Each structure stands twice: as C-alpha cells, then as structure tokens.
Amino acid sequence: MVEVHPNVEYVMLTGQQITRRVKMVAKQLDKLYEGRKPVVVCILKGSVIFFSDLIRNMKTPLTIDFMAVSSYGNGTKSTGELTIKKDLATDIKGRDVLIVEDIIDSGNTLYNLKKLLNARAPASVNIVTLLDKPERREVPMEPEYTCFVIEDEFVVGYGLDYAEEYRNLPYVGVLKRSVYENA
Ligand code: 5GP
Ligand code: MG
Numbered sequence: 001m002v003e004v005h006p007n008v009e010y011v012m013l014t015g016q017q018i019t020r021r022v023k024m025v026a027k028q029l030d031k032l033y034e035g036r037k038p039v040v041v042c043i044l045k046g047s048v049i050f051f052s053d054l055i056r057n058m059k060t061p062l063t064i065d066f067m068a069v070s071s072y073g074n075g076t077k078s079t080g081e082l083t084i085k086k087d088l089a090t091d092i093k094g095r096d097v098l099i100v101e102d103i104i105d106s107g108n109t110l111y112n113l114k115k116l117l118n119a120r121a122p123a124s125v126n127i128v129t130l131l132d133k134p135e136r137r138e139v140p141m142e143p144e145y146t147c148f149v150i151e152d153e154f155v156v157g158y159g160l161d162y163a164e165e166y167r168n169l170p171y172v173g174v175l176k177r178s179v180y181e182n183a
Contacts, residue, residue: 008173026057046102049159107141
C-alpha cells in the first residue's frame with residue numbers, strides 16, 4: 001500500500017492505473033509513428049515524469065527535446081500570451097513533433113504553443129496529455145491522445161505541483177483545500 005501524503009484529500013489515479021494506461025497509449029503512438037522518427041517534446045516541468053515513463057514504453061526510434069512555456073503572465077488566470085522560458089534545441093522543420101503535456105485546463109497554453117510550433121514548418125504536430133479537464137476549456141483544443149479525462153479538481157503528483165511541491169508523489173491526488181486556502 002502506498003502511503004498517502006497528509007495534504008492529499010484522496011488519490012484520484014494510482015501509480016498502477018497510470019502505468020497501465022501509459023503503456024496502452026505508448027503502443028498507440030508506436031503505431032502512429034511507424035516508419036518515422038518523431039521528436040518527442042517534454043513540456044517542463046509538469047510533464048517530466050509522464051514523459052519519462054511514456055518514452056520508455058515506446059519502441060519507435062525517436063529523439064527528445066525540452067521546452068518550458070508559460071501562459072500565465074503575472075496573475076493566476078491563463079491569458080492568451082505565451083512566454084517561452086526555454087526553447088527547443090532541435091530544428092523541427094520537416095519533423096514529426098509529439099508534444100507531451102501534463103494537463104490541459106483552459107487550453108490556452110497548448111493552443112498557443114501549437115500555433116507557434118506550426119509556424120516552424122514541422123511535418124506534423126500531435127499532442128499527448130496525461131490529464132484533461134474538458135469542462136474548463138476556453139479555446140478549442142483537442143489533444144490527439146489523452147490518458148485520463150478528469151473532473152474539475154486541482155490535482156498534484158506524478159509531475160504536477162502546487163507551489164513547486166508534490167511533483168514526486170507516485171500517484172495523482174486531489175490536494176486538500178486547506179493547503180491553498182491557508183496559503
Ligand atoms: P491551460 O490549459 O489552462 O493553459 O494550462 C494548463 C496548465 O495549468 C498545466 O500545464 C498546469 O501547469 C496548470 N494546471 C491546470 N490544472 C492543474 C491542476 O489541477 N493541477 C496542477 N498542478 N496544475 C494545473
Ligand atoms: Mg504545465
């Protein structure tokens with residue numbers, strides 16, 4: 001039994017559930033990229049655990065790269081603007097790009113990121129996300145692959161943080177409200 005962090009209200013997805021699903025999605029991606037060599041892009045920092053598990057379950061030859069972006073300006077509300085904090089080192093012109101994201105909420109981040117990457121003339125851009133909260137969408141954004149559709153709760157763990165903490169929890173859990181209400 002995994003010990004649950006005292007600040008976690010409940011475990012939404014166990015490590016075992018995630019592992020099983022990630023393996024399934026990796027197989028689907030292998031099929032999609034058969035005969036090709038995609039560049040798999042980890043969107044830092046939240047995707048790092050998902051990304052590591054996903055690529056280790058893919059048999060397709062691939063290269064990896066990292067990008068850090070933010071569509072949150074100074075406030076907590078997602079805006080239309082995208083700030084690149086760390087750009088790709090790879091020239092993606094003519095490449096098949098697979099963006100690996102932790103969670104899609106308003107959709108603003110990926111909507112803008114996809115537009116930005118498409119301007120660099122890649123052969124294709126696909127998105128795989130660990131989690132999706134479709135209820136909260138503000139812009140049209142349909143990821144090609146989703147591991148889990150979840151209800152509108154603030155979750156942490158398996159890469160996802162609250163104030164940079166909890167990324168190392170081996171499951172996805174709902175944070176106790178008292179943690180951010182007293183912050
Ligand atoms: P959006 O789709 O609204 O542009 O932004 C998605 C980003 O918001 C994610 O990459 C993540 O950083 C953050 N986010 C949205 N919902 C949650 C959540 O429930 N938990 C955590 N830890 N981050 C979230
Ligand atoms: Mg993120």
